[in-house]
Every structure is written in C-alpha cells, then in structure tokens.
Amino acid sequence: MTTAKKPARAKKTSTKKPAASKKTAAKKKPIKPVSETSNPRPWKQRCWSWFWRLSILFILVLGTWLVYLDAQVRSQFDGNKWTLPAKVYARPLSLYPGLLLSAEQLIAELKWNDYKAVSHVVTPGTYGREGQDWIIYRRGFSFSDRNEDAVKVRLSFSAGRISQLSVAGQTEGLVRIEPQYIGGIFPAHHEDRELITLKDVPPALVAALIAVEDRAYFDHFGLSIRGILRAMKANIAAGRTVQGGSTLTQQLVKNFFLTNERSLRRKVKEAFMALLLELHYSKEDILQAYLNEVYLGQAGRRSIHGIALASRFYFAKNVQQLDLSEIALLVGMIKGPSYYNPFRKAERARTRRDTVLNVMEELNIISAAQRINAQGQPIRVAKSGRAGQREYPAFIQLVKRQLQTDYRLEDLQNTGLRIFTTLDPWLQHATEKSVQQHVTNLEKRAGFAKPTLEAAAIVTSVDGAEVRAIVGSRRVRYFGFNRALDAQRSIGSLAKPAVYLTALASGRYDWSSIVDDKAVSVAGQDGSIWGPKNYDKKDHGKIFMVDALAKSYNQATARLGMKVGIGQVVETFERLGVEKFIPPYPSILLGSLSMSPLEVTQMFQTYASGGFAMKPRVIQALTTSDNQVLTSYALQGREAFSPELIERLRYGLQQVVVQGTGKRLAKTFNTTKIAAKTGTSDEQRDAWFAGFDDRHLGVVWLGRDDNKAMPFTGASGALPIWQNIFKQSGLEPLTPLVDLDWAWVNVYGQAVEEDCGGVRKMPFKSGSLIGSEISCDDEETFSGPQVDSIEKERQRSSSWFDWFF
Amino acid sequence: MVRLVFLALVISFLTACSSIPNSLKHDPRNQQSYEVESDTANEYSQQDDILRLDEGKHHPAVQVLLTQAEDARQQDQHQQALSYLDRARQIQPRNSAIFYRQAWLNYRLRELQQAQQLLQRARLFLRGSNASHEILQRRIKTLQNKVDAKQGL
Numbered sequence: 001m002t003t004a005k006k007p008a009r010a011k012k013t014s015t016k017k018p019a020a021s022k023k024t025a026a027k028k029k030p031i032k033p034v035s036e037t038s039n040p041r042p043w044k045q046r047c048w049s050w051f052w053r054l055s056i057l058f059i060l061v062l063g064t065w066l067v068y069l070d071a072q073v074r075s076q077f078d079g080n081k082w083t084l085p086a087k088v089y090a091r092p093l094s095l096y097p098g099l100l101l102s103a104e105q106l107i108a109e110l111k112w113n114d115y116k117a118v119s120h121v122v123t124p125g126t127y128g129r130e131g132q133d134w135i136i137y138r139r140g141f142s143f144s145d146r147n148e149d150a151v152k153v154r155l156s157f158s159a160g161r162i163s164q165l166s167v168a169g170q171t172e173g174l175v176r177i178e179p180q181y182i183g184g185i186f187p188a189h190h191e192d193r194e195l196i197t198l199k200d201v202p203p204a205l206v207a208a209l210i211a212v213e214d215r216a217y218f219d220h221f222g223l224s225i226r227g228i229l230r231a232m233k234a235n236i237a238a239g240r241t242v243q244g245g246s247t248l249t250q251q252l253v254k255n256f257f258l259t260n261e262r263s264l265r266r267k268v269k270e271a272f273m274a275l276l277l278e279l280h281y282s283k284e285d286i287l288q289a290y291l292n293e294v295y296l297g298q299a300g301r302r303s304i305h306g307i308a309l310a311s312r313f314y315f316a317k318n319v320q321q322l323d324l325s326e327i328a329l330l331v332g333m334i335k336g337p338s339y340y341n342p343f344r345k346a347e348r349a350r351t352r353r354d355t356v357l358n359v360m361e362e363l364n365i366i367s368a369a370q371r372i373n374a375q376g377q378p379i380r381v382a383k384s385g386r387a388g389q390r391e392y393p394a395f396i397q398l399v400k401r402q403l404q405t406d407y408r409l410e411d412l413q414n415t416g417l418r419i420f421t422t423l424d425p426w427l428q429h430a431t432e433k434s435v436q437q438h439v440t441n442l443e444k445r446a447g448f449a450k451p452t453l454e455a456a457a458i459v460t461s462v463d464g465a466e467v468r469a470i471v472g473s474r475r476v477r478y479f480g481f482n483r484a485l486d487a488q489r490s491i492g493s494l495a496k497p498a499v500y501l502t503a504l505a506s507g508r509y510d511w512s513s514i515v516d517d518k519a520v521s522v523a524g525q526d527g528s529i530w531g532p533k534n535y536d537k538k539d540h541g542k543i544f545m546v547d548a549l550a551k552s553y554n555q556a557t558a559r560l561g562m563k564v565g566i567g568q569v570v571e572t573f574e575r576l577g578v579e580k581f582i583p584p585y586p587s588i589l590l591g592s593l594s595m596s597p598l599e600v601t602q603m604f605q606t607y608a609s610g611g612f613a614m615k616p617r618v619i620q621a622l623t624t625s626d627n628q629v630l631t632s633y634a635l636q637g638r639e640a641f642s643p644e645l646i647e648r649l650r651y652g653l654q655q656v657v658v659q660g661t662g663k664r665l666a667k668t669f670n671t672t673k674i675a676a677k678t679g680t681s682d683e684q685r686d687a688w689f690a691g692f693d694d695r696h697l698g699v700v701w702l703g704r705d706d707n708k709a710m711p712f713t714g715a716s717g718a719l720p721i722w723q724n725i726f727k728q729s730g731l732e733p734l735t736p737l738v739d740l741d742w743a744w745v746n747v748y749g750q751a752v753e754e755d756c757g758g759v760r761k762m763p764f765k766s767g768s769l770i771g772s773e774i775s776c777d778d779e780e781t782f783s784g785p786q787v788d789s790i791e792k793e794r795q796r797s798s799s800w801f802d803w804f805f
Numbered sequence: 806m807v808r809l810v811f812l813a814l815v816i817s818f819l820t821a822c823s824s825i826p827n828s829l830k831h832d833p834r835n836q837q838s839y840e841v842e843s844d845t846a847n848e849y850s851q852q853d854d855i856l857r858l859d860e861g862k863h864h865p866a867v868q869v870l871l872t873q874a875e876d877a878r879q880q881d882q883h884q885q886a887l888s889y890l891d892r893a894r895q896i897q898p899r900n901s902a903i904f905y906r907q908a909w910l911n912y913r914l915r916e917l918q919q920a921q922q923l924l925q926r927a928r929l930f931l932r933g934s935n936a937s938h939e940i941l942q943r944r945i946k947t948l949q950n951k952v953d954a955k956q957g958l
Contacts, residue, residue: 635894
C-alpha cells in the first residue's frame with residue numbers, strides 16, 4: 001500500500017513544481033524529480049512533526065479526559081456515596097405487666113423479627129423458655145425516641161397476661177422489642193443496602209474476599225498486570241472466559257461509576273478510574289466501599305447490595321454473627337449472585353462455598369480442621385419470603401402518600417430516613433390471611449373463575465385512629481392498584497348510620513320513635529322517580545326506629561332521611577369526616593355515594609372514637625439515618641359530635657349484631673357488645689362490613705374490578721372476613737362511653753314505667769326521661785297515642801318531602 | 806421557703822406512690838389513673854395544676870413513660886416528651902390523666918387548639934367520683950379556662 005502511493009505523490013510533485021516556479025526553472029537547471037531514496041528528510045520530518053502534534057493533542061485530550069474522570073471519581077466518592085431508601089418499620093411490640101399476649105403471637109412476632117429459638121439464650125436476637133418463663137435477648141436498637149442497648153428480658157405469664165417483667169434481675173415496667181422492618185421507599189432502581197464500616201466486618205470475611213477476588217489487592221495500584229496475565233492464560237487454556245483479571249478496585253469502579261457494557265472503551269475508562277481511585281483513597285476506604293456496593297441478589301423488586309444487607313437477607317443475622325460456612329458462601333456468591341443463589345441452587349452454592357473454603361485453607365487463612373468443619377455444614381439460609389424481609393405494599397403506599405404532604409419524594413427515596421409506623425404485624429397477618437382465604441372460598445361458592453373477586457380491608461385503633469393493618473388487594477404482595485385507598489365504590493347501607501345520627505341529633509327522634517316502612521317514591525328535578533325497595537321486597541309497616549337501622553330497611557330510612565332533611569344528612573357526613581362533595585340527592589340516604597375503604601374508615605372512626613373526627617394515622621415518627629427526629633405525629637382530632645349522642649348511635653349499631661344483619665357475630669363471639677353495619681350496593685356490586693369492638697375498627701370491602709354483580713351481600717361476603725380478623729386479634733366487648741338513661745318502651749314507642757306494657761328497654765338522652773315516663777295509672781298507656789310519632793312529626797315540621805306523599 | 810416545703814411534700818408523695826399497683830392481672834388499657842389517691846396529697850391537690858408529668862401513681866408501664874417524658878421536658882425536649890406521652894396513651898388509651906398531661910404540655914407549647922382537643926378527650930374518659938377524679942376534673946376545668954382565656958373565648 002505504501003509503495004503504491006509513493007510514485008503517485010512523487011509524480012504529482014513533479015508536475016506541479018515547474019508550473020509553480022516558472023521563472024526559476026527557466027534560469028536554473030531543470031530540477032530532477034525528488035525521490036525518497038535521494039532525499040527522505042522532509043517526509044520523515046513531516047511524519048515526526050505530525051506524530052508530535054498528534055501526540056501532544058492526544059496528551060491534551062487524555063489529560064482533559066483524566067481531569068474530567070478525576071472530578072467524576074472524587075465528586076461521587078466523597079461524602080454520601082449511595083442513595084439510601086427510607087426504611088419503614090412496624091410498631092414495636094411493647095411488653096408490660098398486665099398485657100394480654102398469647103404465646104402464639106409472641107413467638108410469631110419474634111420470628112418475624114428474625115429472632116431464633118435456642119436452648120441457652122446468650123446472644124442478642126435469640127429467645128427461649130425456662131419453665132413457665134420466657135427469656136428474650138432483645139437486640140440493641142435506635143428507636144425513634146431513644147437508643148436502647150441489648151437487654152436480656154425475663155417474662156412471666158399468668159392467665160394469658162404478662163405478670164412479671166424483669167431485665168437483669170430487676171423488675172421493669174416496660175420493655176420494647178425492636179420493630180419489624182416492613183419495607184422501603186425506593187428510588188426507581190430499587191437498590192437497597194445497609195451501610196457498614198470496615199471495622200465491623202469480620203476479618204475472616206475480608207480475608208476470604210481478598211483471597212478469592214483479588215489476592216494482590218494490597219500490592220497493586222488499581223490494576224494488576226499479573227492478574228490480567230493469569231486470567232488470560234486461564235482463559236486461553238480453557239478456550240473461553242473462565243477467569244476475570246479485574247482487581248477489586250476495578251470491580252468497584254465498574255459497579256459504582258460505570259455500566260455492565262462490554263466494550264473496550266468501558267474497559268479503558270474503568271482502568272483509568274481505578275488508578276485515580278487508588279491515587280486519592282486508601283485501600284481501606286476502597287475495600288469498605290466495595291463491601292457496601294457489591295450486588296448480592298434480588299428480593300422481589302429490591303436488589304440486595306452490600307454484605308450487611310445480604311447477611312440479613314440470606315441468613316437473618318448481622319455480619320458479625322456469620323459463621324465460617326456463611327462467610328464463604330457470601331463471598332462465593334459475589335461471582336454470580338443469581339447463578340449461586342442458595343435458595344434456588346443450593347447444590348451449586350455449596351460447591352462454590354467449598355471452593356472458597358479450599359482457597360482460604362490454601363492461603364492459611366483457616367486451618368484444615370476449620371475447613372473440614374465448615375464444609376461439613378449444610379447450606380442453611382433463612383426463608384427469602386419471611387415476614388422480616390417481606391413488604392406490605394398497601395401500607396407502604398399509604399405511608400408514602402401521607403409523607404408526601406410534608407416531604408419531597410426524592411428525600412424519601414435517597415436520604416436513608418427511618419419511618420416508624422403504626423402497623424401491627426400480628427393484625428396485618430390476620431387480615432391478609434382472612435382476605436385471601438375468604439375470597440377464594442367465596443369464588444368457589446359462586447362458581448367464579450379465579451381471580452374474579454377482589455377485596456380490601458383496613459383495621460384501625462378505635463381511640464387513636466392508628467392504622468394497624470391494611471390490605472389493598474387479594475394479592476397482598478402486589479404493588480399495583482390499592483383498592484383500600486383508591487377504589488371508589490358505592491357504600492350502600494353504610495351510609496345509613498349518618499341518617500339515624502342526624503335524626504337523633506335533631507332532638508325529634510329517639511330509638512323508640514315509630515317510623516313507617518312502606519313504599520316510598522320521590523320525584524327528581526328531571527322528572528325521574530326514585531323508589532327504593534327493601535332487600536326482601538316487603539313492607540314492614542310501623543316499626544321502632546332502631547329496628548329500621550338494625551335490619552337495614554331502605555324504605556324506612558329513606559322516609560326518615562327525607563324528614564330530617566337531606567341537607568342535614570349531608571352536613572352530618574361532613575362532620576363525620578367525609579371530605580368529598582356529596583350531592584344532596586335523596587339516593588345518598590341509601591348510600592348511592594362512592595367512597596374508598598379508607599374514606600369509609602375515616603367516617604366510622606368518628607363513631608368508634610366517641611365523636612372525635614380523626615384521619616387514619618400511619619406514621620408515628622420520622623428520623624434521619626443518624627436518628628435525629630424530623631417529625632413526630634401526635635394524636636389529633638376535633639370533637640365532631642358529643643360522646644352522649646355517639647353513645648346513643650352506638651346502641652343502634654349494636655342492635656345490628658343483636659337482631660339485625662350482623663346477628664351471626666353474636667354467636668361467634670358470644671357477645672352482642674359489637675357495633676357494626678353491613679352494606680350492599682345496587683345489584684350486589686359491592687359488599688361492605690364495618691364494625692368495631694373496644695379496641696379496633698375494621699372495614700372490609702368485597703367486589704369485582706369490572707363492577708359486575710356478585711351473589712353476595714355485606715353479611716354473606718364481607719362480614720366473614722371481618723369476623724376472622726377479629727377472631728385472631730381477640731375481640732374485646734364494647735364498654736359504654738357515657739351513661740345514658742334507660743327505660744322500657746311500649747309498642748307506641750313511649751317510655752313507660754316498669755311492668756306497664758313495656759316491650760323493650762331502650763336508651764334515652766341523659767335526663768330526658770325525667771317526668772316523662774308513663775305510669776300504669778295513665779290511661780294513655782292502654783289506649784295508645786292519638787297520633788303516632790310520624791304524624792307528630794308531620795304536624796311539627798313541614799318538610800318539602802311532604803309534598804310527595 | 807414555702808416552695809421548699811411544697812417541693813418536699815411533692816417528693817414525699819411521689820415516694821409514697823412508687824409501689825406497683827396490685828391489679829396487674831387486668832389489662833391496663835381500661836384502667837383509670839391511680840393519680841393522687843392518698844390524703845398526703847391534699848395540700849398539693851389544692852394547686853389544681855401539675856408540676857411534673859410523672860407525678861401521681863400510675864400503671865408501671867405508664868409510669869416509666871411519664872418519667873421519661875418528665876426527663877425530656879426538663880431538658881426542653883418537648884416534642885420528645887410528647888412522644889413518650891403518646892406511647893403511654895397507646896398503652897392506656899382511655900386514661901384521662903395521660904390526655905390531661907398531653908393537653909398541659911401542648912398548652913405550654915402554645916398549641917391551644919390541640920390542648921383543647923386533648924382536654925375534651927380527658928373529660929370523656931373521666932370516670933367515677935373519687936377524690937382523684939375530682940381533682941383531675943378540677944384541673945381540667947382550670948386548664949380549660951386558661952385555654953379559653955388565651956383563645957379569647
């Protein structure tokens with residue numbers, strides 16, 4: 001190629017030159033064509049000149065590039081190296097004398113927190129039994145309000161309650177078990193890690209890592225020529241890539257700064273960055289970064305990074321607690337976390353672990369006896385789907401939503417915040433289990449293909465509105481559409497208590513008031529007629545108002561609602577905590593309005609708490625990664641209704657269990673002291689159940705995503721789910737909030753003295769009965785009122801509703 | 806001098822009340838406060854206000870938290886104190902004395918609306934008519950008056 005070009009260039013020169021210097025050529029002898037052999041210097045000079053120019057240019061470009069890389073290396077490696085997702089914790093289990101706590105719950109909560117049952121309790125994170133007593137070695141933990149050291153706790157039980165609590169032989173009033181990790185708020189890449197300092201890593205792990213991944217780590221300057229040659233030799237001999245020549249520094253650079261792209265350009269960049277990294281940082285700094293950066297597997301959407309988190313994920317232990325076999329396995333997995341995954345490829349993982357142990361012995365890191373002992377152990381890993389490593393999507397979504405009103409999403413995803421929440425793992429598991437079991441059973445019963453039915457459930461504490469459990473789908477690990485928060489469904493008869501509350505609050509009605517359950521029709525503004533019917537398609541005539549609620553009669557409720565005024569009922573909804581616009585149409589009286597299970601919970605919370613309107617609360621406190629409290633969320637709630645009025649309403653809701661649509665609960669729990677309401681929307685598209693005992697409020701929704709009809713009502717579809725949740729949590733019968741006056745009432749709804757024709761005992765507003773009870777001597781008792789309660793109402797108030805009758 | 810005598814009385818009262826209540830076989834959540842039951846507190850009870858968050862006689866778990874709350878308050882860590890009180894409330898969600906303390910601390914922090922709401926709850930869960938509840942009732946009234954006065958009601 002070179003020789004072929006040369007004559008051409010020479011010819012070109014010979015033709016041009018004479019023309020260029022005509023005068024000179026005329027005076028002087030003709031110039032001979034210049035040949036390379038005769039005078040090569042100008043060409044060589046030119047080449048050199050170009051070479052130097054290019055070299056200088058190359059050096060300048062390289063220098064600039066290196067300066068850029070250097071800036072990149074230093075800016076990313078100094079300070080916070082990683083974006084740390086916010087960690088979300090459940091409520092801690094508080095132990096104190098008098099607490100009702102089953103052994104089943106205690107064991108479950110310890111297990112979910114990665115505590116191990118042992119015969120001798122000597123290390124934190126273990127527990128055991130000594131006779132009737134329990135010994136728990138609680139780990140040290142930074143709670144949101146204080147750091148607490150590891151302590152050995154002794155618990156004695158009597159009749160299912162904690163009778164004695166002591167720490168190191170001293171009686172204690174209160175001990176907390178550290179809260180369970182329940183998920184994170186991750187950035188888009190879903191990287192999760194726990195940071196660890198080099199001094200906290202067992203020396204054997206560091207030694208094993210260096211032995212296996214980069215033996216010359218402490219001798220090279222970022223690149224290992226010997227390592228590259230050795231890898232080349234091994235790869236040529238094998239005829240394929242069997243060994244890498246990258247140092248730990250290069251691996252860190254690749255993982256930390258670069259991508260997995262396989263190209264020469266990336267490799268060169270990696271080499272230079274490794275050199276720069278070694279130039280600026282100590283071997284220890286680089287090693288520590290490597291141990292925190294290294295990828296070690298996948299847990300659902302989470303990618304497990306760093307040995308600290310990997311140790312917890314695979315072995316349910318702190319790194320310091322790992323034994324030799326576990327250390328070797330963890331180090332061995334670095335080569336291929338998926339390929340050597342001990343959950344799925346136990347045999348492959350064992351072989352890899354043994355190889356690492358062989359290398360460790362070969363380099364005198366461990367003795368032959370240690371190697372034999374470690375290799376003799378089976379591969380023991382904690383379950384990957386165990387509670388302590390599982391996420392609770394519906395709850396986490398609510399946490400995220402509530403926090404985003406105060407914090408930026410980026411801060412939640414990147415700064416390692418710690419979020420302490422109200423979730424009760426025991427109740428959460430009960431709720432999940434109940435939803436999953438019942439939805440499957442109901443589907444079978446209805447002959448539906450799986451999956452047709454969906455469900456959502458929320459459990460809160462009655463007094464503080466703390467959300468204790470939440471399920472947003474039958475697929476409880478699903479991070480998609482959260483029906484508990486976002487499904488807007490018709491609430492059916494769950495609206496009725498608001499109508500009755502409005503009636504009681506008006507002062508014109510008591511539970512003994514007689515209401516008329518007969519056909520009703522109302523003309524709308526557009527001329528359409530609204531004519532609700534009862535579920536059983538029957539008229540029930542004149543009945544006590546309380547029976548209309550307990551048996552969920554539509555006609556009586558519609559009539560009552562129209563009498564007290566739709567505007568008043570809408571106002572009641574608003575006072576109860578419903579924040580959305582409610583159109584003042586008659587159909588809202590029977591629940592034609594749509595709400596999410598969370599909104600229904602907020603509404604029922606006001607009944608459950610004794611009249612205090614509260615938003616369901618999920619966050620207790622938020623701290624930085626170094627435990628500085630950013631916000632603690634206190635109990636809030638305005639008194640929307642007087643406790644006395646709510647207590648009267650609660651009597652009506654209890655009658656649902658005594659004689660109404662929730663009657664089966666009385667049999668199951670052997671008490672009627674439960675306040676509840678069933679709800680079924682038109683054509684049975686939605687089945688609801690909301691109820692509370694003295695501790696918890698539970699709201700359950702069952703329906704189809706395509707909004708089609710189901711062969712279930714609130715009582716047959718949603719109630720059994722509620723019932724199972726409360727069976728596991730333990731039901732505590734309601735206690736009265738305030739004292740009401742009680743009196744017998746006759747068939748006309750009049751308060752009468754005892755044994756004077758009374759048919760039922762009912763509560764009245766405190767002090768309202770004074771002088772109003774009818775005695776046996778009174779003739780009115782026997783003749784009945786001249787006009788019944790409804791007629792009285794008609795005379796007393798003339799609502800526009802009257803025009804329709 | 807009067808303050809010293811008063812302080813001595815308070816300390817002697819707290820010492821006397823330090824024993825653990827004997828009704829531990831019941832769940833503490835529905836128990837009322839054991840606060841100010843003895844005659845030794847008569848002089849103190851005239852004050853109708855509390856000086857310390859941990860005064861009185863309470864369930865052991867609640868007592869631990871009230872003591873921690875008082876320690877935090879003395880170090881001007883009011884939010885910390887409130888979080889201890891909230892933990893106490895979750896153990897005994899219907900204990901008027903805890904709500905009263907939460908209200909009192911909120912009042913000190915000029916969170917008047919919050920104080921008012923907590924007082925309403927303290928009143929709701931007030932039960933019985935023994936001396937301790939009368940005192941608590943009076944205290945609630947005193948604090949309520951202060952809150953109302955500050956709010957210009």
